[in-house]
Amino acid sequence: MDLTSHIRTIPHFPKRGIAFRDITPLLMDPAASDHCLQMLLERAADLKIDKVVAIESRGFFFGSMMANKLNAGFVPIRKPGKLPYAIEKEFYELEYGADSVEIHKDGINKGERILLHDDVLATGGTAKAACNLIQRLGGEIVQCNFIMELVELNGREKLNGFPVESLLSYP
Numbered sequence: 097m098d099l100t101s102h103i104r105t106i107p108h109f110p111k112r113g114i115a116f117r118d119i120t121p122l123l124m125d126p127a128a129s130d131h132c133l134q135m136l137l138e139r140a141a142d143l144k145i146d147k148v149v150a151i152e153s154r155g156f157f158f159g160s161m162m163a164n165k166l167n168a169g170f171v172p173i174r175k176p177g178k179l180p181y182a183i184e185k186e187f188y189e190l191e192y193g194a195d196s197v198e199i200h201k202d203g204i205n206k207g208e209r210i211l212l213h214d215d216v217l218a219t220g221g222t223a224k225a226a227c228n229l230i231q232r233l234g235g236e237i238v239q240c241n242f243i244m245e246l247v248e249l250n251g252r253e254k255l256n257g258f259p260v261e262s263l264l265s266y267p
């Protein structure tokens with residue numbers, strides 16, 4: 097199955113010059129979503145994952161599905177001000193703005209094996225900030241896993257030192 101046919105490109109969203117890669121057609125198609133999930137799981141097979149950590153909001157869809165299938169806990173990394181308990185916070189830049197991300201301090205126990213998931217790896221700013229949070233809490237990042245990477249933005253370089261897997265590559 098060709099997953100790219102379920103990803104829609106919207107020119108100039110959310111800003112002029114950005115080609116937005118939209119996964120909502122993939123989410124609407126159960127067979128394609130299941131195929132995507134199986135491909136993500138294949139890449140995480142035998143890694144003995146304790147927790148899947150996923151990034152708000154588009155990382156939550158397949159992140160929570162993977163956690164369920166891997167019999168792992170699910171931990172959200174959220175935009176600022178959304179998590180109710182004690183947090184760790186990290187600032188980052190992205191392709192079209194700057195922001196910060198937060199995680200609950202009790203989301204990860206020292207030494208736990210972590211799979212980080214998001215839909216898109218672009219500049220890598222968000223994922224790198226997420227990795228910093230995970231490491232601050234003592235988690236071991238065993239894989240950073242994405243549906244797609246936007247190769248020209250070199251996100252992989254920012255995640256230097258972590259194993260990175262993505263299903264699809266876009267310019």
Ligand SMILES: O=P(O)(O)OC[C@H]1O[C@H](OP(=O)(O)OP(=O)(O)O)[C@H](O)[C@@H]1O
Pocket residue numbers: 151152153154155189190191214215216217218219220221222223251
């Ligand atoms: O590699 P980067 O340059 O950091 O960009 C990638 C991030 O940008 C998008 O999220 P966005 O901030 O648009 O939020 P959303 O998932 O809530 O739509 C995407 O889902 C990643 O989280």
Ligand SMILES: Nc1ncnc2[nH]cnc12
Pocket residue numbers: 114115116117118190191216218219246
């Ligand atoms: N071009 C893009 N499309 C979808 N999500 C993104 N996150 C960062 N850049 C993006």
